[in-house]
Amino acid sequence: MSTHSKKSALFIKDEARTDWHDGALWKVRQKRDDSAAQLSEWESLREAASQIKDNVLSNLDGYLVQFETEAKKNGVIVHWAVDAEAHNHIIGEILEKHNVRKIVKSKSMLTEECKLNDFLESRNIEIIDTDLGERIIQMRKEAPSHIVLPAIHIKKEEVGELFHKELGTEKGNSDPTYLTKAARTHLRNKFFEADAAITGVNFGIAETGGVVICTNEGNADMGCNSAPLQIHCMGIEKILPKAEHLGVFTRLLARSATGQPSTVYTSHYHRARQDSEMHIVIVDNGRSELLGKEDFRNSLKCIRCGACMNTCPIYRRSGGHSYHATIPGPIGAILSPNINLTEYSDLPFASTLCGSCSDVCPVKINIHEQLYKWRQEIYKNNELPKSKSIPLKFTAKVLENPSVYKLVGKIARSSIRFLPRTMIYNRLNVWGKQRELPEAPKESFKEWYKNKRNV
Amino acid sequence: MCKSAILERIRKNKPELIPLPDLSVFHHNISETDLIKDFIRVSTESKSKVINIMNIEIQLGTYLKEFITKNYPSATIFYDALNPKENLDGIDFNSEPVDLFIAESKLGVAENGCLWFDENILKQRISSFACQHTLLIIDHKNLVPTMHQAYQKLKIEETGYGVFIAGPSKTADIEQSLVIGAQGALSNTIILI
Amino acid sequence: MKVGLFIPCYIDQFFPQVGIATLQLLEKQNCEVYFPEQQTCCGQPLANTGMEQEGKKIYNKLAQLYTECDYVVVPSPSCVHHIREHYDIVEQTGEIQQLRKNTYDIVEFLLDILKVEHLDAHFPHRVGLHQSCHGLRGLKLAKPSELMINIPSKWNRVLEMVEGIELAELNRPDECCGFGGTFAIAEEAISVKMGKDRLADHSANNVEVLTSGDMSCLMHLQGISRRQKSDLKIMHIANILNGDKL
Numbered sequence: 001m002s003t004h005s006k007k008s009a010l011f012i013k014d015e016a017r018t019d020w021h022d023g024a025l026w027k028v029r030q031k032r033d034d035s036a037a038q039l040s041e042w043e044s045l046r047e048a049a050s051q052i053k054d055n056v057l058s059n060l061d062g063y064l065v066q067f068e069t070e071a072k073k074n075g076v077i078v079h080w081a082v083d084a085e086a087h088n089h090i091i092g093e094i095l096e097k098h099n100v101r102k103i104v105k106s107k108s109m110l111t112e113e114c115k116l117n118d119f120l121e122s123r124n125i126e127i128i129d130t131d132l133g134e135r136i137i138q139m140r141k142e143a144p145s146h147i148v149l150p151a152i153h154i155k156k157e158e159v160g161e162l163f164h165k166e167l168g169t170e171k172g173n174s175d176p177t178y179l180t181k182a183a184r185t186h187l188r189n190k191f192f193e194a195d196a197a198i199t200g201v202n203f204g205i206a207e208t209g210g211v212v213i214c215t216n217e218g219n220a221d222m223g224c225n226s227a228p229l230q231i232h233c234m235g236i237e238k239i240l241p242k243a244e245h246l247g248v249f250t251r252l253l254a255r256s257a258t259g260q261p262s263t264v265y266t267s268h269y270h271r272a273r274q275d276s277e278m279h280i281v282i283v284d285n286g287r288s289e290l291l292g293k294e295d296f297r298n299s300l301k302c303i304r305c306g307a308c309m310n311t312c313p314i315y316r317r318s319g320g321h322s323y324h325a326t327i328p329g330p331i332g333a334i335l336s337p338n339i340n341l342t343e344y345s346d347l348p349f350a351s352t353l354c355g356s357c358s359d360v361c362p363v364k365i366n367i368h369e370q371l372y373k374w375r376q377e378i379y380k381n382n383e384l385p386k387s388k389s390i391p392l393k394f395t396a397k398v399l400e401n402p403s404v405y406k407l408v409g410k411i412a413r414s415s416i417r418f419l420p421r422t423m424i425y426n427r428l429n430v431w432g433k434q435r436e437l438p439e440a441p442k443e444s445f446k447e448w449y450k451n452k453r454n455v
Numbered sequence: 456m457c458k459s460a461i462l463e464r465i466r467k468n469k470p471e472l473i474p475l476p477d478l479s480v481f482h483h484n485i486s487e488t489d490l491i492k493d494f495i496r497v498s499t500e501s502k503s504k505v506i507n508i509m510n511i512e513i514q515l516g517t518y519l520k521e522f523i524t525k526n527y528p529s530a531t532i533f534y535d536a537l538n539p540k541e542n543l544d545g546i547d548f549n550s551e552p553v554d555l556f557i558a559e560s561k562l563g564v565a566e567n568g569c570l571w572f573d574e575n576i577l578k579q580r581i582s583s584f585a586c587q588h589t590l591l592i593i594d595h596k597n598l599v600p601t602m603h604q605a606y607q608k609l610k611i612e613e614t615g616y617g618v619f620i621a622g623p624s625k626t627a628d629i630e631q632s633l634v635i636g637a638q639g640a641l642s643n644t645i646i647l648i
Numbered sequence: 649m650k651v652g653l654f655i656p657c658y659i660d661q662f663f664p665q666v667g668i669a670t671l672q673l674l675e676k677q678n679c680e681v682y683f684p685e686q687q688t689c690c691g692q693p694l695a696n697t698g699m700e701q702e703g704k705k706i707y708n709k710l711a712q713l714y715t716e717c718d719y720v721v722v723p724s725p726s727c728v729h730h731i732r733e734h735y736d737i738v739e740q741t742g743e744i745q746q747l748r749k750n751t752y753d754i755v756e757f758l759l760d761i762l763k764v765e766h767l768d769a770h771f772p773h774r775v776g777l778h779q780s781c782h783g784l785r786g787l788k789l790a791k792p793s794e795l796m797i798n799i800p801s802k803w804n805r806v807l808e809m810v811e812g813i814e815l816a817e818l819n820r821p822d823e824c825c826g827f828g829g830t831f832a833i834a835e836e837a838i839s840v841k842m843g844k845d846r847l848a849d850h851s852a853n854n855v856e857v858l859t860s861g862d863m864s865c866l867m868h869l870q871g872i873s874r875r876q877k878s879d880l881k882i883m884h885i886a887n888i889l890n891g892d893k894l
Contacts, residue, residue: 002834009837018841024631026820033794041481042796051476058472061465074615080458132637133628149628156630176632187638192549208612218584218624218639225581225616226548236461243611244478247603250619251566261497261567262602262621265584265639271615273580284461292468311794313824317838350835352828352842353696355785359794372696372734379698388697388830396702399657399689400709409661430833434840435871438662445660445667449683 002346002385008318021153022316028149029310031259032360039251048248050364053301056239057291063206063239064282070209071280074271081283084114090281091116091198091231095125098229098277100195104187106213106220107131108200109147109304110233110283113326116198127198128190130219132183139166145320147327148257148306153319187219197223201234202303203249204280207242210270211280214253214263221267228276232269236287237300249303252362256305290338295373299334301363308357308367314350323347330357334370337377345383348374406446413440481603490565490598495647498568501622502635503643509595515648519590523555526644527588530554534582537592543578548585556586556640560620562608563593566601569621570645574614583620589640591620594648651679652717654710654751656724656863657689663863669890670723670754676890677762684713690727695734696829704738711735711743719761720751723886725783725861728753733786753787754886755802755861765809769891772812773881776855777803778846778869779822780862789861793822803861806889813888816853823849827868843872850880857881859888 001009012018036042056063068078079094081087087110095103103120105111105127117138120127129138133150137143139162144150151159160174169182199220203212211232213220224230240246254260272278291297309315309329320328325336325344333351336344348371357367378384398408416424417440425432443451485493495505508518519537523530532551535541536558546553558577560570570591572583583589599605611617624639636642651674655667674681690710691703710731714720722728731751738744758764783789783803790801807813826832826842833839847869850858858873860866863884870882881894 005835005837008835012837012841015841022845027631029794036796039796044480048476048478048481051473054473055475058470060469061462064462064465070612074612080461082457082460086457130638131628132626136628149631151628152631154630156632159629176629177634179629180626180634180637184636184638191638205611210612216624217626217637219637221584221618222581222638225579225584236465241475243609244603244606246611247481247601247606248478250602254567258627260501262564262569262619264501264620264622264624266569266619266621268611268617269615270612273615282461284457284464288461288464288468291465291470294470297470313826313842314835314838317841349697349831352781352824352826352831352839354781354824354828356781356792356794356822356824359785359792375696375698376700377698380701384698388834389699392694392697392699392830393702396694396699396706399691399694400705402686402688405657405688409657413661430836431871433836434875435843435868436874437871438658438867440662441664443664445655445664446685448664448668449671450685 002349003324004318004322004346004350007322007324011319011322012317018317021319024152025310025316028258032256032307032310035255035259035261045248045252046362046364049252049362050301052240052245052248053363056241057237057297057300060236060239060291063241064236067204067206067209067239068282070207072209074209076209076271077277077279079279079281081281081285083285087114087233087281087283087285088116088119092119092123094229094231094279095120095196098195100229101125102194103127103196103198104130104190104194104223104227105198106200106215106223107134108198108233109327110200110235111198112144113285114283128187130187130190130223132180132217135183135187136162143321145328146306146309147304153321191222191226194223194227196229196231197227198231198233199224201232201238202253203246204234204239205243205246206239208270210268212246213267213269214265216264218265221265224269225273230269230272230276231279231281233281233283235283253303253305256307256360256362286339293338296334296338296370298365299331299370301365302331303363305362307360307362311356311360313354314352318350323350330367330371331365334367334374337374341378341381341383345378348378409444413444416440478603481601483600485600487595490600491595491647493565494563494568494598497566498622498645501568502625503568503622503645505645505647507647509647515592519557519646522646523590527555533557534586536576536578536582543582546579548581553586554588556583556589558583559592561597562605563598564602564605564619565598567621569602569605569619571605571609571617571619573617577616580616583618584639586640588642589620589623590644590646592646592648649679649719650717651681652714652720653681653683654687654720654722654727656722656727658867659723659863662867663884665892666723666863666884666886669884669886669892670721673754673758673886673890674721676768677758677764682717687713690730692727692730693829695730700734700737707735707738707744711741711747714747715743718750719757720747721754721757722751723754723861723884724863725753725780725787725789726864729782729786753783753789753861755789755806756787758806758889759802767806767809767889769810769889770812771810771888773894774814774816774854774856775807775888776816776818776850776853776858777807778825778858778860778865779803780860780865781824783861784822803885806885810888816850816855818849818853820849825865825869827864832868839868840872843869847873847876847878847880851878855880857883857894859883859885861885
């Protein structure tokens, strides 16, 4: 059993909880549908977004250089990080220069990817994740299970217990409003005490050198607009050419993610406040390499909306942690093998290739096709477990030879018809664990055709 | 050097140039009545309270004074961005809770209830976030149908900071239960003039 | 019009009645049906597990069998999808190109090529349609719920030609059944859970007969349903369209 299948089998053991998790995410998918249906030009927007991102990838160097030039004109300090280690090192140096001891951070999957929190904590810097969902999982010392709804796998009673322990809220009180207000009070102090604010970037605008951040809570702005130092971490692929392209993306992002027509706050940062500093760290970490892979470069178009996770019937029933990767779900299954093919060779198989993910993707990433292609890469690179390749090599030989195929088929059918049940339904019969094998007819179609049609 | 290494690898790996699409297809116009109707509906659905005083003959200042007294009776500290004489820079959000943020947006978007505020209006960037409640004014003549038109009208880099606000702050991070009032404003009221 | 019949491996061995119904449907429409006995499989099980390179021989052998046919008809959208989309890895000989261009699912063939408007079939039962992923999103036989475009449902159209049929509305009209080929074994727990949830949806909507264009989905759902000792009947759409009794 692969890592993903082992972890999902464990997840599913609690069937009621699986149904709850599945139902919660399905509701988000439905909200997305309702929201998308209200725009008659929805599919045209997806097509435009896809083409804009295609253009970006084909001129990525040009746009990044333009972005840096414009940002520098605004007095922004721009850094380039070739990998996660460089990213952490650069940020570490900035913080040291400013004697930073306390940081507030708003949601950034890139900083998760680079394991920034661990790095800074090892240097005794306090880093508080201010997105409520992220704060919850930070207190639980867990990774987010969804890129937009990090705590979707946690029940309110569990949050109540956690906050009682960490924030001193009433024991047994799991009212979401009460708990959110407690978090508001707790985080408020953190914002004003922070020496620096770190954020991710939803969109970097090459034309103006600015960064755009979308939140519902306002936590990114609370941090950036009070701390004397703001650092924005941006993957190279987050660039858009011009401000006008934000028209397309701001219409697609929130609708795809949660079904809202817009996030509550869409913030545009171009220059630091007076007496403060603004930094942008541009990060590669494998992205420029992925750019060179024709079959897989489309995955760089991702705007991290999470719609693919909400629609995926496997993700909903196995949870983000089953993917054991920074980014879970369908998009995670095509991004992760590029980072480490061996470690993540199970992920492209954690799918039935139903194709729903590709249909909901606002930038039309052909996710299900890439999953299929990664499977071919995995076999080519000898990462397919023998338990799969050996029986299938045998199957290939059988299927190439019609007489052998007929014989094997006959044996299979006879076995099902004549062998005692205990012999057929044993531990080796994985299909038979929870399913009956098909009933075996006396004649195959070919045999019927030969007999009835005298061929 | 990181930068040159990254750019070199990008140049080596990027595909053939693909042109940008034409976005003019998205610029459709709708009637003023529909603009207003959509803006009110979406803003209400996003949990803003919308007061339409378009057809009321009253001076804005007078109306607001009455409105605030009636609806925010216990408010004592205000961040009044409408009043040019106010010393907004002097307000310290860290030391005392500011009850109400008042400002007029010069650009609103009907499809999603977004209202644009930049540094020129806000003065302190944190103001609309750190106040307990927000009271936002928008003239119906300043409404546009979609974000396409909004970004056409705006020059986002004109000031160092600009934000679209589309309601009170919110979160559904605890078991997908919607809670109004996360880190930003606890409530949002829009006066449509 | 010479129509080649392709009966996928597992239908040949375990569900011959689906092959029989497909043959009869074509002959009722006056097609001259040719069934090459040497056929085995389209190679999908190999390709979906990453071993498409090992399937090339199978692809070429299949194409060689139907060179004399104007069309090839299969009671399986997933096989058709595989041939159309994934036979691009072998040399595009005349035979391969012909096969990719002329292979149709039986429902597609009835509507798009034969332009059938009436069927001689009576099926007075409440039917739940399982919209198989390859048929739905692969062959565009109907509108996926997540896509905001108008695609009329070919499945609905043929089912509506059957007298007495009542089509049930489901809570999740197009969620995957969980078969997914080797996924059914490699990720058994999720596969079965997905299948159980589909069956529960049909049950909740009082479906008497569950049907689909893809026998692989039905094989998986039937396996679960029989283990649950459920009353739910499961039948391939070809059998319903052919007027076969429950």
